[in-house]
Amino acid sequence: MTIDGIDAGRVVFPESMEQLSDCISLEKGSIVPVGAGTQLEFGNPLKSADCAISLTRLNRITTYNPAELTIHVEAGVTLQQIQSALSANNQTLPLDPWSGGAATIGGIAATSAQGPLRATGTIRDWIIGMTVVHVDGRRSKTGGRVVKNVTGYDLAKLYTGSLGSLAVIAEISFKLRPRFETTATAIAKFNSLPDVEAVLGTIRTSKLQPIACEWVGPKHELWIRFGEHPQAVESQIRQLPAASWEVVKAEKEREAWEDLRRTHAAMGPTVLRVVAKPSEIRAIVEEYRPSAWIAHAMNGIVLMSVEQPDVIDAARRKYPAIIDRAPAEFRRHKGTFGVRGAAKRLMLEMKQTFDPERRLNPGRHIDGE
Amino acid sequence: MKAEVVQKLRQIMGPDGVVVDETELLVYECDALAIFKHPPDAVVFARNTKQVSEVVKLANEYSIPFLPRGTGTGLSGGAMAAEGGILIEMQRMNKILSIDVENRIAVVQPGVVNLHITQAASPLGLYYAPDPSSQMACSIGGNVAENAGGPHCLKYGMTTNHILEVEAVLSDGEIIRLGNSAGEPVGMDLLGAIVGSEGTFAIVTEIVVRLLPKPQAVKTLLAAYHTVEACSQTVSDVIAAGIMPAALEFMDDKAIEAVEASVYKAGYPRDARAALLIEVDGFLEGMEETANAIVEICKKNQAYEIRVARDDQERAQLWLGRKGAFGAMGRISPDMVVMDAVIPRTQLPGVLTEIYRLADHYGLGVANVFHAGDGNLHPLILFDSRRQDQVDKILDLGGDIMKVCVDAGGALSGEHGIGIEKKEFMGLVFNETDLDVMMQVKSVFNPRGLLNPSKVFPTRRSCTEIGKGTTTNTEIIGKRVEAVLLRGPGDH
Numbered sequence: 048m049t050i051d052g053i054d055a056g057r058v059v060f061p062e063s064m065e066q067l068s069d070c071i072s073l074e075k076g077s078i079v080p081v082g083a084g085t086q087l088e089f090g091n092p093l094k095s096a097d098c099a100i101s102l103t104r105l106n107r108i109t110t111y112n113p114a115e116l117t118i119h120v121e122a123g124v125t126l127q128q129i130q131s132a133l134s135a136n137n138q139t140l141p142l143d144p145w146s147g148g149a150a151t152i153g154g155i156a157a158t159s160a161q162g163p164l165r166a167t168g169t170i171r172d173w174i175i176g177m178t179v180v181h182v183d184g185r186r187s188k189t190g191g192r193v194v195k196n197v198t199g200y201d202l203a204k205l206y207t208g209s210l211g212s213l214a215v216i217a218e219i220s221f222k223l224r225p226r227f228e229t230t231a232t233a234i235a236k237f238n239s240l241p242d243v244e245a246v247l248g249t250i251r252t253s254k255l256q257p258i259a260c261e262w263v264g265p266k267h268e269l270w271i272r273f274g275e276h277p278q279a280v281e282s283q284i285r286q287l288p289a290a291s292w293e294v295v296k297a298e299k300e301r302e303a304w305e306d307l308r309r310t311h312a313a314m315g316p317t318v319l320r321v322v323a324k325p326s327e328i329r330a331i332v333e334e335y336r337p338s339a340w341i342a343h344a345m346n347g348i349v350l351m352s353v354e355q356p357d358v359i360d361a362a363r364r365k366y367p368a369i370i371d372r373a374p375a376e377f378r379r380h381k382g383t384f385g386v387r388g389a390a391k392r393l394m395l396e397m398k399q400t401f402d403p404e405r406r407l408n409p410g411r412h413i414d415g416e
Numbered sequence: 417m418k419a420e421v422v423q424k425l426r427q428i429m430g431p432d433g434v435v436v437d438e439t440e441l442l443v444y445e446c447d448a449l450a451i452f453k454h455p456p457d458a459v460v461f462a463r464n465t466k467q468v469s470e471v472v473k474l475a476n477e478y479s480i481p482f483l484p485r486g487t488g489t490g491l492s493g494g495a496m497a498a499e500g501g502i503l504i505e506m507q508r509m510n511k512i513l514s515i516d517v518e519n520r521i522a523v524v525q526p527g528v529v530n531l532h533i534t535q536a537a538s539p540l541g542l543y544y545a546p547d548p549s550s551q552m553a554c555s556i557g558g559n560v561a562e563n564a565g566g567p568h569c570l571k572y573g574m575t576t577n578h579i580l581e582v583e584a585v586l587s588d589g590e591i592i593r594l595g596n597s598a599g600e601p602v603g604m605d606l607l608g609a610i611v612g613s614e615g616t617f618a619i620v621t622e623i624v625v626r627l628l629p630k631p632q633a634v635k636t637l638l639a640a641y642h643t644v645e646a647c648s649q650t651v652s653d654v655i656a657a658g659i660m661p662a663a664l665e666f667m668d669d670k671a672i673e674a675v676e677a678s679v680y681k682a683g684y685p686r687d688a689r690a691a692l693l694i695e696v697d698g699f700l701e702g703m704e705e706t707a708n709a710i711v712e713i714c715k716k717n718q719a720y721e722i723r724v725a726r727d728d729q730e731r732a733q734l735w736l737g738r739k740g741a742f743g744a745m746g747r748i749s750p751d752m753v754v755m756d757a758v759i760p761r762t763q764l765p766g767v768l769t770e771i772y773r774l775a776d777h778y779g780l781g782v783a784n785v786f787h788a789g790d791g792n793l794h795p796l797i798l799f800d801s802r803r804q805d806q807v808d809k810i811l812d813l814g815g816d817i818m819k820v821c822v823d824a825g826g827a828l829s830g831e832h833g834i835g836i837e838k839k840e841f842m843g844l845v846f847n848e849t850d851l852d853v854m855m856q857v858k859s860v861f862n863p864r865g866l867l868n869p870s871k872v873f874p875t876r877r878s879c880t881e882i883g884k885g886t887t888t889n890t891e892i893i894g895k896r897v898e899a900v901l902l903r904g905p906g907d908h
Binding site: 112113114115116117136137138159168171172181185186187188189191192193194195196197198199200201202204205207208209224225226228248251252253254255256275276277278279281282283320322323324325326343346347348367369384385386388389390391393394396397400401412413 | 516517518519520521541562563565569570573574576577586590591592593594596597598599600601602603604605606608609611612613628629632652655656658659660698699700701702703705706758759760761762787790791792825826827828829830831832833834838842845846847849850851852853854856857858859860861872
């Protein structure tokens with residue numbers, strides 16, 4: 048196993064929580080938790096890997112309670128596995144990371160991986176509890192197994208997106224939702240940035256509530272997805288501002304979004320995630336002139352391909368910007384998060400508190416920039 | 417408090433910004449959980465972030481404990497000055513700074529009352545979703561500290577799902593901004609950790625909240641049952657049918673009796689053993705069908721009376737009883753204690769039976785009004801404070817109910833927080849390692865332990881944490897019983 052050009056000294060495949068704890072407590076060198084490996088180009092470059100721990104054999108759904116709308120899984124379960132189990136009861140965990148259903152749920156949590164479905168939040172909004180293994184092998188939990196809970200600090204928020212640099216995510220409990228009764232996607236092509244902007248402005252100040260709204264460039268396409276009662280979906284599509292909308296449903300809709308996933312994959316080796324307001328998207332595209340972009344138009348997040356590193360510095364002078372993916376060489380020169388000041392100090396102290404010897408995924412998170 | 421400190425506080429706050437008079441301080445000796453009391457040594461009324469920062473720096477200089485307070489509606493003692501010190505009152509920071517319709521966000525100060533955000537956004541077609549029952553009085557800053565819930569969080573999530581960005585004063589006085597208008601964590605999700613940290617990680621001084629478009633249609637209905645089991649089964653069946661109600665509220669016979677005897681009289685069927693208030697919202701299209709599906713589920717579970725509100729007035733009438741239920745308890749009991757626990761929702765019938773059995777065992781009344789959709793129980797222990805024999809049993813009954821909920825796979829609090837009230841129970845759900853890790857995270861945000869001490873963790877831990885223990889367990893229980901005597905039915 049090679050990550051960022053570093054060969055893992057050994058790879059272990061624990062099959063139980065006890066084995067996972069044992070592997071970690073016995074290891075005195077650096078520890079690199081790995082899932083399906085779909086997000087290896089995200090994060091700062093790894094510094095060392097004495098022992099890679101594959102979570103892929105911790106792949107059990109431990110409890111699924113349809114009547115509770117909750118599921119409890121080990122970290123190595125894939126998103127696809129979860130969705131298959133849920134679909135029998137018309138339920139869903141509304142996540143659609145660009146990396147697809149083969150990603151492990153622990154990996155999606157550790158990287159906070161996300162996709163077009165943003166109206167229902169990201170993985171952080173669906174986690175109700177977590178068990179993690181600390182660098183000394185101790186296990187601890189946060190949250191619980193109930194859908195509403197303020198007992199103790201919400202540490203799952205810290206572990207989510209921390210790239211396994213604080214502790215290794217071992218088990219996660221989720222709340223679920225009923226599957227959207229039906230979904231449909233309206234796609235239209237426009238001629239220019241101002242045209243798209245005008246349509247979006249109308250949608251954003253309307254009663255419409257798309258579950259995904261993607262602005263795909265440079266071809267000036269808008270992808271608007273609704274998920275509701277069939278009549279509510281139809282009515283929302285009718286209320287869209289005038290344009291030549293093509294409406295896709297069912298299998299056609301699924302294929303269309305698969306296409307967009309491929310478009311995302313083809314955006315080039317380096318993609319920057321610029322975080323702004325929805326109304327600022329046009330200005331961002333005009334200023335940085337990316338060769339390709341996909342913007343979450345209801346959230347103000349722009350994924351744009353980057354050719355020159357100095358674009359990142361320029362963007363960061365105005366907006367928070369995360370390197371979504373880049374070759375290791377590129378990431379060696381530019382920090383993934385670009386966090387500064389008191390926030391960075393707190394993050395480094397958090398890392399120091401959880402992992403004073405810096406052995407957990409060294410260099411990959413805030414400690415690497 | 418040293419005259420020197422008081423003088424410096426006055427320099428920061430101005431002459432009308434500091435209270436140190438012992439009698440005046442009594443106003444701030446507790447929040448809405450009146451069974452725990454301890455006055456602060458000084459109260460300061462912050463007008464801006466800079467003042468908060470300077471007071472915090474001063475407190476650090478003199479090693480004085482300090483904590484923020486919103487409108488004091490909290491029900492776990494989070495805003496109670498357990499170790500005295502400086503209470504930073506946030507109510508004067510009560511401006512809605514901006515509402516951005518296109519980007520569906522509002523920027524507000526922490527002292528803004530929750531409902532005022534929705535009132536301001538409403539003419540623009542937007543609203544702020546989390547709606548704790550105290551929303552007419554509670555502050556958004558307090559909501560952030562406690563990760564407040566409410567009847568509608570079943571569908572819309574808790575406070576943490578609606579807070580996008582904050583400006584906060586750290587425990588050393590440094591001012592920080594966390595999050596962004598997209599709510600996208602960059603690096604570690606420190607904001608996610610601060611929301612719900614019960615005022616022990618940082619003092620929030622400005623908040624960016626997500627606004628949602630107002631639902632086009634709302635349907636509210638009441639279903640009455642002869643048994644608690646049938647009522648509970650309806651809850652499970654509605655969820656299993658793939659319907660996500662905006663609210664699913666349970667009331668038992670005692671609660672109905674109290675409501676119907678009070679000014680909150682809503683016309684609920686008096687002979688019902690239990691009733692459900694169910695609300696669905698969303699788009700107009702499809703609403704009727706969803707409501708009909710719910711009615712069918714209620715009928716299948718032998719609901720003997722189903723009332724669907726035909727207009728806003730009838731809807732308001734149905735909600736009147738539920739919202740006033742806590743206040744109405746005064747009609748059937750001189751005193752009460754509100755509990756907050758959460759269980760997996762399918763465990764409702766068994767847990768309720770056990771709660772009624774325990775109440776009988778202790779010879780105390782218990783009424784149940786709660787958010788059934790997410791299993792968030794609010795058993796109300798009814799008692800007469802003039803009867804010492806009853807007062808003596810409250811803590812035991814409360815503790816036993818808590819254990820029943822935890823044994824059913826539940827947790828200590830669904831929305832009120834741990835604060836001072838439940839910290840001794842934390843061992844029921846978390847082991848030593850779990851608590852160590854939480855303490856460790858707290859030490860990053862609050863290394864000296866001066867910010868809101870003696871909260872969340874069991875006393876023994878709090879003592880080692882700060883090297884002294886001004887509030888011992890025995891004192892707390894003594895104060896509880898004494899305070900219970902002073903407590904009447906509270907708002908919820």
